[in-house]
Amino acid sequence: MATDTALAEAVVEDGVRRRDFIHLAAVSWAGVGAVAVVVPLVYQMNPSADVLALSTTEVDIGAIAPGQAIKTSWRKQPIFIRNLTPTEIAAANAVPQSELRDPQSLAQRTKTGKENWLITLGVCTHLGCVPLGASEGENRGDYGGYFCPCHGSHYDTAARIRKGPAPRNLDVPPYEFTSDTAVLIG
Amino acid sequence: MSFPWAQQYAPQNGLMKWVDERLPLPRLVYNAIGAGYPVPRNINYWWNFGVLAGVALVIQLITGIVLAMHYSANTLVAFNSVEHIMRDVNAGWFLRYAHMNGASFFFIVVYIHIFRGLYFGSYKAPREMIWLLGVVIFLLMMATAFMGYVLVWGQMSFWGAQVITGFFSAIPLVGEPLRVWLLGGFVPDQATLNRFFSLHYLLPFVIFGVIILHVWALHIPGSSNPTGVEIKSESDTVPFHPYFTAKDGFGLCVFLLAFVAVTFFFPNMMGHPDNYIPANGLSTPAHIVPEWYFWPFYAILRAFTGNFLGVDAKLWGVIAMFASIALLFFLPWLDRSPIRSANYRPLYRIFFWVWMADVVLLGVCGVMPAAQPWIILSQIGSIYYFAHFLIIIPLIPRFEKPLPMPNSITEAVLGKPSSAAA
Numbered sequence: 180m181a182t183d184t185a186l187a188e189a190v191v192e193d194g195v196r197r198r199d200f201i202h203l204a205a206v207s208w209a210g211v212g213a214v215a216v217v218v219p220l221v222y223q224m225n226p227s228a229d230v231l232a233l234s235t236t237e238v239d240i241g242a243i244a245p246g247q248a249i250k251t252s253w254r255k256q257p258i259f260i261r262n263l264t265p266t267e268i269a270a271a272n273a274v275p276q277s278e279l280r281d282p283q284s285l286a287q288r289t290k291t292g293k294e295n296w297l298i299t300l301g302v303c304t305h306l307g308c309v310p311l312g313a314s315e316g317e318n319r320g321d322y323g324g325y326f327c328p329c330h331g332s333h334y335d336t337a338a339r340i341r342k343g344p345a346p347r348n349l350d351v352p353p354y355e356f357t358s359d360t361a362v363l364i365g
Numbered sequence: 366m367s368f369p370w371a372q373q374y375a376p377q378n379g380l381m382k383w384v385d386e387r388l389p390l391p392r393l394v395y396n397a398i399g400a401g402y403p404v405p406r407n408i409n410y411w412w413n414f415g416v417l418a419g420v421a422l423v424i425q426l427i428t429g430i431v432l433a434m435h436y437s438a439n440t441l442v443a444f445n446s447v448e449h450i451m452r453d454v455n456a457g458w459f460l461r462y463a464h465m466n467g468a469s470f471f472f473i474v475v476y477i478h479i480f481r482g483l484y485f486g487s488y489k490a491p492r493e494m495i496w497l498l499g500v501v502i503f504l505l506m507m508a509t510a511f512m513g514y515v516l517v518w519g520q521m522s523f524w525g526a527q528v529i530t531g532f533f534s535a536i537p538l539v540g541e542p543l544r545v546w547l548l549g550g551f552v553p554d555q556a557t558l559n560r561f562f563s564l565h566y567l568l569p570f571v572i573f574g575v576i577i578l579h580v581w582a583l584h585i586p587g588s589s590n591p592t593g594v595e596i597k598s599e600s601d602t603v604p605f606h607p608y609f610t611a612k613d614g615f616g617l618c619v620f621l622l623a624f625v626a627v628t629f630f631f632p633n634m635m636g637h638p639d640n641y642i643p644a645n646g647l648s649t650p651a652h653i654v655p656e657w658y659f660w661p662f663y664a665i666l667r668a669f670t671g672n673f674l675g676v677d678a679k680l681w682g683v684i685a686m687f688a689s690i691a692l693l694f695f696l697p698w699l700d701r702s703p704i705r706s707a708n709y710r711p712l713y714r715i716f717f718w719v720w721m722a723d724v725v726l727l728g729v730c731g732v733m734p735a736a737q738p739w740i741i742l743s744q745i746g747s748i749y750y751f752a753h754f755l756i757i758i759p760l761i762p763r764f765e766k767p768l769p770m771p772n773s774i775t776e777a778v779l780g781k782p783s784s785a786a787a
Contacts, residue, residue: 221546224560230550250647254551257647301647305679306531307552308524308649329528329653330667331735344670346535346677 230254235365237357240296248313250301253352253364257301259313259325260362263336268294270323271337281348285337288351298362299338299349303327310334310349325349368587370599372400397584403602404609405590407778411485412588412609413616414478419576420617421471424624426569428464429513436516438562440555443518444643462632468510469635470624472658475506484717486593486705491586493697498579500693502572507690509568510656512561515553519640520650526553526561528653532666535683552646592777593705594770601774652734660731661724662686664743665750667735685747692754699754702762704770712765713758720753 236253240260243249248261263271271285289296301309310325310332311317320326321342322335332343339348354364374395376382385392395401435454437446450457479499482488488496511529515522530547534540549556587596596602603609627634635657639650655663669681676684692699707714723746730743771777 224546224549226545226550227556230554230556252647255554255646256551306528307534308528308653309647327649328651329524329649329735331670331740344667344678344682346679 235363237361237363239361241360245295247315250313251364253300257309258352258364259297259299259301259338259349261297261299261313261338263295263297267323267336271335271339274335274339280340281346283337283339283348288337288339288348290356293356296356296362297336297338298354298364299351301325302350303329303332303345304340304347304349305330305332305343305345367396367401367584368403368596368599368602370602371396371403372604374399374401397580398610399606400604402584402587402605403596403599404588404605405596405601405774406603406608407592407774408588408590408609410612410616411477411481411591413613413620414474414481416613417474417616417620418471418478420620421467421474422569422572422576424467425464425471426573428460428467429566429569431460432464433566436562438516438559440518440558440644443516443558447517459628462628465636466624466628466632468513469656469658470620470627471506472510474620475503476658479503480721484707484714485589485591486700486702486707487589488697489700489703489705490697492583492589494582494585495579496697497694498575498582500690502575502579503693504690505568505572505575507659509565509572510658512565512568514640514656515558515561516565517640518558518644520642520644520648521637521640521653523553523644523646524649524653525655526557529655530557532683532686535677535680537680553644554646589705590774591706591708592771592774593709594772594774594777597773598775654732657728657732660729661727661750662689662731664727664731664739665689665747667731668740668743668747670740685751689747689750692751696754696758700758700762702765702767704767709768709770710761710765711768712761716753716757716761720750723749723753 233254236251236258238249238251238258238260240249240262243260243262245262246264246267248259251258251260268285276282276284285294285297288299301313303310305327306329308327308329310320310327312319312325312334318326318328320333322333324336324338324341325334326332327334327343327345330344332345333341334345334349335341337348340346352364354362357363374385374392376385376391381391384390392401432450435446435450435457437443447461450461452458454460482496482499511525515526526548530544530553533547534544536543545551547557548554549560637654637656642650654660663686666682666686669678669685673681702710702713704710707717727743727746727750730739730746733739
């Protein structure tokens with residue numbers, strides 16, 4: 180009884196009971212435990228190791244003549260590799276940067292000395308459709324590059340967004356030339 | 366809940382009495398959808414659609430569980446396993462067509478149920494919680510339907526998954542990682558298909574749970590009715606059973622007749638032929654359209670074609686599309702008119718039908734290609750859609766002169782008593 184009285188007096192002194200501390204500590208620790216369990220449950224949704232393992236692709240570009248393009252895939256996403264003609268390069272360089280929604284020059288989107296090789300993801304930056312224009316006879320849109328039929332985005336000869344709802348130019352994947360006729364994407 | 370004159374459950378025999386004392390489940394059912402639930406005597410056939418939506422969910426659950434016994438959620442065989450169901454599994458064609466058209470019919474009855482709520486002001490106090498839970502059910506239905514459509518792994522499935530998960534990439538900074546997280550890869554693939562199958566199986570049971578809350582909340586104030594006048598006395602009501610079990614039973618027969626007619630004779634009417642082409646991640650169909658029940662929202666998404674106010678068109682489209690549904694959560698507080706039923710609101714009634722026409726217009730724009738004149742029409746339609754909820758509905762009560770209302774449901778049904786009694 181004497182200790183109880185002592186406890187009761189302690190409460191009066193600083194306003195916090197021993198039991199309040201135990202409550203807070205127990206509930207907080209349970210909360211930490213719950214969050215710790217949620218982490219793997221959320222984390223398992225991310226791409227698994229086998230999906231990430233597909234992250235490099237080597238492509239032979241020797242057979243692509245100027246004016247032609249091929250479709251290949253990297254990480255299961257379509258890739259456009261286009262051999263630009265001098266006219267297309269000139270058209271891309273003639274556009275003032277101020278006119279662009281996502282200002283970038285052709286040089287910034289290609290490798291030095293290989294400005295004719297335009298390598299981009301074939302994924303529209305709007306909602307992810309594959310734009311037309313990589314194959315012979317497809318609609319290349321108002322700017323001679325690519326045209327996305329889903330929601331009407333037009334890309335120019337440097338695959339830059341010019342018209343329509345897409346926010347960005349077609350993405351340029353990381354890549355390097357391993358020889359004059361081979362590219363390693365990824 | 367419940368009214369003092371509600372009939373009391375009385376166990377018929379010793380066994381039922383024994384059960385009632387230990388687990389009063391029969392009593393719960395009796396009070397919920399039996400003779401123990403007094404319902405306004407004047408509710409019309411528009412009040413059938415809640416029960417019909419429940420039946421549609423049960424049809425989807427039963428056919429879906431059976432289909433899952435034959436379906437394989439693997440990108441290599443998913444498409445073929447659906448064709449296997451169609452050609453090889455005994456009665457598989459029927460189960461699959463019933464499930465496929467069942468989804469459309471579920472949306473048909475739910476849309477009518479929502480429009481009934483909007484016309485008769487069922488979302489107003491004291492029924493806001495029923496409405497909010499209903500919007501939650503609607504959102505869950507949309508997610509479930511979308512994921513189910515992906516399982517077929519045809520061209521529309523694949524590109525639908527690509528476009529719809531693409532919505533999330535519009536969110537600044539976290540958008541792209543969020544999309545990759547949702548897909549479990551960089552494009553819809555095995556991980557996506559498998560998780561969608563898991564969730565498509567789970568969500569209908571979540572919907573079932575929210576429906577229980579929806580009906581629970583309904584039983585607090587009781588059902589609304591076409592006059593919008595609250596129940597005042599016993600003569601305003603009749604017991605749910607047998608009066609409305611019978612009326613709902615008749616409506617159910619009509620519903621099932623339409624459902625089987627479409628399932629047997631026009632099974633692909635509401636589908637898209639491109640979904641009979643296996644998914645190909647390197648070739649987008651020339652014209653992507655979602656299922657018909659998403660067309661109006663798809664039109665709102667596509668209405669934004671240029672950046673403005675420093676926000677890009679893609680993000681605007683996604684915000685507007687989600688906002689068009691999220692707005693419904695605020696409706697009970699946007700509409701300040703104390704009159705529930707549009708039958709007594711001459712101005713609101715006109716705008717309700719204009720809004721309905723607007724939704725149809727948006728639906729047409731949603732299925733048409735992204736070209737003129739559909740772009741400008743979907744822009745006008747989208748502006749009107751938002752104006753209806755944010756400007757017109759809040760302003761109507763200031764200008765509207767409501768029509769005289771009946772004093773009670775009984776008076777609305779039987780006319781004013783000859784001896785003018787209060």
